[in-house]
Amino acid sequence: MSAPLSADDRHRRADTKTDARFPTGTAGPTNVRARLVGDRTGPLADLLVVLVKTLAAVRRGLATARRSASAIVTPLGWTVLLIVPVGLVGGYVLGWVELLAIAVAALAMMLFAAVFLVGRSAAEITVDLPHDRVAVGQSAMGEVRVANPTRRRLLGVRVELPVAEGLLEVQLPGIRPGDTVTESFPVPTDRRGVMRIGPARTVRGDAVGLVRRVVEWTTPREVVVHPATIGIPSTSTGFVRDLEGSPTRDLAPDDLSFHAIRDYVPGDERRHIHWRSTAKTGAYMVRQFEQSRRSHLVVALSLARADFAADDEFELAVSVVGSLGGRAIGDGRDLTVVVGERTPDFARRKTLAVLTLDTVTRTRLLDGLAVVERADSALTIADVARVTGGQVTGVSVAFLVVGSTTTLSALRSAALHLPLGVEVVAIVCDPDGAPGVRRLADLTVLTIGYLDDLRQSLARAAAS
Known part of the structure; x- marks a missing residue:
């Protein structure tokens, strides 16, 4: 393991960015264009990119035409x-x-x-979803209701309801006048994301299956499946410096934490003069304070596929971000949650930008985390930290959430891109690894295998 860096070494490395042991993460893009032509430019490279884009557009058009044609004729x-x-x-x-x-x-x-395509069904169909948001693994049920408002019996009603990637089919031999038939169905919550429910539709067709007529009765509904989270203790202890926490070592002329008495210099406010010391020394003396800063937490999540070995590591990382963010929002702290943007497929240069998630409420944060996904062309954690350090000001603590394939040098490089004085905590999600805490200069590395390990690891890091 490399020796810890001093503050001077850290700034020197951050300014020059020439040490090969600490990659800056600013290599070229890893999008579709890079896989096709690499870093080559010129007419031939552009022509190849245009051909690939044209073939993709033609393929999408044919797929749309096929779906349209198959909507009536099987x-x-x-x-x-x-x-x-x-x-x-x-x-x-x-x-x-x-x-x-x-x-x-x-x-x-x-x-x-x-x-069989002539006419229209007189049924009334509604879909009821008791909850629009659920957590991963939480049981959720919905209902589809088919009513007959007419005075005659409805025969052969077939209802289809798309549920996420599946299809619920309800075949009703007949519904008496004024009756309502209810069918319950489970909403899949085994994985976070946005589950699309509907639209509910009736299907009419011949007995052989040559044609079918589909009539949609409802608009699509969505159920947001939030990532799993746990409750963790307040983030004040050990990491966060706030008015009610530990003061910083920076000195200020006006604050809450008294530090010492010093000589008066022109420009000091008279209200800070310590008159008792002034009377003893015969010269003006003023109070000096230790600066307290309101805590501003930054939680950065890498979406780069290279930073995670498997999907379970990434799902654990998303849950870690949700748990940390939910605790900070509950504490009323200033919070910024960022994820790396992905580079467009045919862009010539890497997109150096981050996406800031909504942290007004815990629900909005979890809504944003429900839809994040890994991508080959997303920024690595070093680039995410680089962009975040230049855009977000007043940061006191930064959590960098990554997977097991992220190297220690990449984490130290990411820490170097953040301003001096920021407490950097890297959380490595490795289900196959042993939980642990390592301290490297201004970087604390927590390794967790399960979500429950987060609580103990934070407590151990705070105690150290």
Whole structure:
């Protein structure tokens, strides 16, 4: 392990940024363009990028057209439609009566199936979701209600309700006049994210399955699945300097924590003159204070795929950010939560920017964390710290949340990009590693394997 850096060494390294042991994380982009042409420029490279973008656009257009065409005619229906011209032409040219009979039968089937598309169902369909937000693993149920407001019996009602990646199908043989049928369904909460529910739709079609008519009855609903979080003690002890906490070592002419008496110099305010000491010494003496700063926490989460070995490490990291942010919001502290932006697929240069999540309330923070995802082209933790250090002012404590593949040199490089005097705490999420606390100059490294380890690791770091 490298020897701890002194404050002078830290600033010298931060200014020059030439030490090979501390990568700055400002290498070129890792987006689609970089994988195609690397760092090459010129007409050929641009032409290759244009061709790839064109093929992607054509592929998206074909997929949209296929979905639109399949909305009414099923794949079996398209097959039957293809048989009609082939059978008519082939039977006429070759003189095969059998082919003509098959073509006529296929045409009759399509015409008969088209009859089922006429008309509109009189059912009323509603979807009820008791909760719009749930935590990972929390049980959540929804209900779909089908009502018959008419005076006649509804026959053969088929309801489809997309639920996240699945599809709920309700086949009702009949609904009497004035009756309502309710069907419950579970909302998947095994993974954080935004689960799209609906729209509820009725499906009409023929018995063979050649055509179908879909009528949407509701608008899509969303259920936000928040990451798992735990309650942790107040972040005041050990890390955060506040009015009610420990003062800093910076001296100030006016504050709450008295430090010493010094000689008066022109410009000092007269109200700070200590008259008793002045009477004893015969010269003006003024009070001097230790500066107290209101705590401003920064929690930085890396979204770079290279900073995490697996998805479970990243999910643990998101839960750590939610737990730290929720505690800070509950304490009423100034909080900034940032994640690295990703570089667009065909950008020539890396996008050096961070996305600041909403921290007005705990719910808004968890809403933002529910949708963050890893990306190959996202900024590494060193770049996230570099951008954050230049944009966020008045920081007292910075938490850097990463995975097991982030090296110690990368963490020290990230710490160097933050202003002097900031307490930097790196939290390494490694389910296969042993929990531990390491102190390296102005950097504290906490390794946790489970979310519950966060509470004990913070307490141990504060005690040290």
